[in-house]
Amino acid sequence: xxxxxxxxxxxLLALGGQAFAAGLAIECFLLRGQPAARWRIWLALACASxxxxxxxxxxxxxxxxxxxxxxxxxxxxxxxxxxxxxxTYALRRQQA
Numbered sequence: 001x002x003x004x005x006x007x008x009x010x011x012l013l014a015l016g017g018q019a020f021a022a023g024l025a026i027e028c029f030l031l032r033g034q035p036a037a038r039w040r041i042w043l044a045l046a047c048a049s050x051x052x053x054x055x056x057x058x059x060x061x062x063x064x065x066x067x068x069x070x071x072x073x074x075x076x077x078x079x080x081x082x083x084x085x086x087x088t089y090a091l092r093r094q095q096a
Contacts, residue, residue, distance in 0.1 A: 007074040010077065010078040017081035038095075
């Protein structure tokens with residue numbers, strides 16, 4: 001597997017992890033009966049996660065259309081998105 005393929009797979013992982021985190025945050029944001037502070041926190045997490053997923057999607061599109069890629073950036077994005085998804089999942093479980 002060369003650097004290009006590894007970058008594409010890492011960006012796919014980053015996009016999937018960030019989309020998963022956004023979905024969890026939106027789900028928790030839509031829950032009724034929670035304090036306003038917690039509601040705003042979930043809104044902020046959902047917005048940030050959706051924007052980061054969009055960024056990963058643009059990086060993936062750039063790699064697929066033009067072949068321009070940065071392996072280090074793609075791997076960092078994958079690790080960061082995985083950590084973000086795990087943290088969002090853990091917060092959601094803690095809230096329940």
